[in-house]
Amino acid sequence: MDAVFTAVGRCAPQDVVANRLDPWHGSWFHPYSFVGLTVVRTPRGEEDDVFVVDVSFRVTGRLVVPVRAEFTAPGPRTVVMRITEGEGVASVVETHATPLTGDADPEPRTAVIEAVVAVSDRRGFALARAAAPALRPLMRRAAGRLWRDDLAYAERRRRLRAEGRFPG
Numbered sequence: 707m708d709a710v711f712t713a714v715g716r717c718a719p720q721d722v723v724a725n726r727l728d729p730w731h732g733s734w735f736h737p738y739s740f741v742g743l744t745v746v747r748t749p750r751g752e753e754d755d756v757f758v759v760d761v762s763f764r765v766t767g768r769l770v771v772p773v774r775a776e777f778t779a780p781g782p783r784t785v786v787m788r789i790t791e792g793e794g795v796a797s798v799v800e801t802h803a804t805p806l807t808g809d810a811d812p813e814p815r816t817a818v819i820e821a822v823v824a825v826s827d828r829r830g831f832a833l834a835r836a837a838a839p840a841l842r843p844l845m846r847r848a849a850g851r852l853w854r855d856d857l858a859y860a861e862r863r864r865r866l867r868a869e870g871r872f873p874g
Contacts, residue, residue: 707824707831707838709845713853718814719783719803721860721867726785726801727777729759735855739764739848746774755779758790797824814864818857820849 715722725731733743740761747758757777762770773792779785787799799822806815822845826834834841866872 711849722803
């Protein structure tokens with residue numbers, strides 16, 4: 707099952723990537739979606755850019771799905787999250803930060819394009835696949851809620867950097 711979400715923010719691609727590669731912000735900024743986040747492993751050097759987290763995705767109320775997820779950055783404006791343990795192993799969320807303005811623009815704009823590919827071996831997932839046309843808008847809405855918060859974070863980061871109050 708798949709869904710794609712796109713949004714535009716007043717920030718640079720580096721601000722989007724920095725947000726996406728900050729695993730600690732997940733349950734702090736998004737308690738409606740994530741609980742119990744623990745960073746299991748951080749990058750170990752220039753050749754190793756892997757973050758591994760244990761986190762529970764909040765489905766509804768107290769119903770959560772615990773997973774282990776791995777975050778990598780295969781390119782300068784791309785972050786990939788893969789579920790490596792738990793429900794939905796091999797599911798992927800790929801996030802691209804695409805500049806819409808030139809590097810020198812004082813008011814940069816960036817498109818965030820996020821593709822979700824969810825998989826599961828459970829028998830019940832066949833029903834979810836069959837309902838994919840109805841579920842895609844819900845998946846996009848969930849991504850939109852997260853990215854409203856995350857773009858606000860990225861935009862604040864860009865403003866602080868422009869004011870000389872943040873490195874980078």
